[in-house]
Amino acid sequence: MPEMRAIEITKPGGPEVLKPTTRPRPEPLAGQVVIKVAYAGVNRPDALQRAGNYAPPPDASDLPGLEASGEVVAVAEGVAWPKPGDQVCALLPGGGYAEYVATPAAHCLPVPEGMSLKQAACLPETYFTVWSNVFMRGGLKAGERFLIHGGSSGIGTTAIQLAKLFGARTFATAGTADKCQTCLDLGAERAINYREEDFTKVLKTEGGADLILDMVGGDYIPRNVSAMAMEGRYVFIAFLGGPKAELNFAQVMMKRLTITGSTLRPQSDAAKAAIAAELKTHVWPLLAAGRLAPVMDSEFALDDAASAHARMEGGDHIGKIVLKV
Incomplete structure (x- = not known):
């Protein structure tokens, strides 16, 4: 099975417990797609999980990362959209701090017209x-x-x-x-x-x-x-x-x-799909029209995820922090 680079939580603790590793590349389960990750967003729940205070759902990856952007490279049978080659951003059950990630197709949204993959990675979780x-x-x-x-x-x-x-x-x-x-x-x-x-x-x-x-x-x-x-x-x-x-x-x-x-991660796939549908109708046209955009703070390399967490927990950041994969 092909392998990929990823960042794992080696034990509960501070940012220093985030370490590079290799893992098998995920395959899409029913209703899922696999995304080749360009950027992954860094969020508070990632830090809570790293500290041992926010366990992933039983069927989710143990790798941190709840949002990402990139190119779809594989889809399960019966998935009508997105298709391989489409650029998307997506809400993830986990696993975003990696070169590839699987997520339900219904939790993907198109990268808004005129927006970079770096910006798009900051949209889903938020x-x-x-x-x-x-x-x-x-x-x-x-x-x-x-x-x-x-x-x-x-x-x-x-x-x-x-x-x-x-x-x-x-x-x-x-x-x-x-x-x-x-x-x-x-x-x-x-x-x-x-x-x-x-x-x-x-x-x-x-x-x-x-x-x-x-x-x-x-x-x-x-x-x-x-x-x-x-x-x-x-x-x-x-x-x-x-x-x-x-x-x-x-x-x-x-x-x-x-x-x-509410918390977002434990909600059902259907509940998250309903939120995605509302966003596509009410918010994505505003993003495409340039009427709103994510406020960006900083970018770190995937292998430097520990520094990204230290930046977030230091409290000096304004807006979103991303990992470049």
Whole structure:
């Protein structure tokens, strides 16, 4: 069986546990395609998996990497699209830090017209997460006040742009003047430096948040509830500040709030295919028209994945980090 280069997690730990290896090249199972990877996106769940805190699903590769771009080189029988030779970007069950990866055909999307493979590798994990949580789960509508924590992250920069295009009033938190300026440049009405200003007071002055996208959790949870408007929705996607907090639920009742959240990777293939179909209809034309684009931070060689993780966990990055395969 032909072999390929890949990056494996040798044991749970810091970035240094990511090491080059060789693995058998994957073959497409029913409904799948195999992509020759050009670029792989680097995301927080990769770091959680590396640290031993986010096990891959039972049928997924143990290699990290949840999104990639490249050329389709093999398809299972009965797959109508994509075809061998097509350039795609794709949401992956794992295995993106490698020269080849298998994924369901229904989780692939065409590389948007005019966009490079490097940019396209930054789309799937982020856009699937933002679209499903902000629009499908969170129900964001034009004119609503939307608070995004981590506004300069890959998720944050995507959420700001999409919310702006769909007519919402966006507010974002970030930790430096440069990161706040990035949020403003992307279309945020207000960028709040959380080291200098209380986002709760800012939102209350504006009438409260109709929707909050939170990747922080921890002590932000009661503050977010306090910052929300009547009938507001609160969506969790991560817990960088921890998953636990003490909360007075009387506020939830009095304001008639909805609290929800999701993780993407454990969802069914059908659920992810439904998100992909919505993205192709509602978002891909905007990308092709140049009305939004991923914010890029840095590029590392595949063998230097450890440095890419160190960059991400250092917290200085703005936008997306990619591995060139």
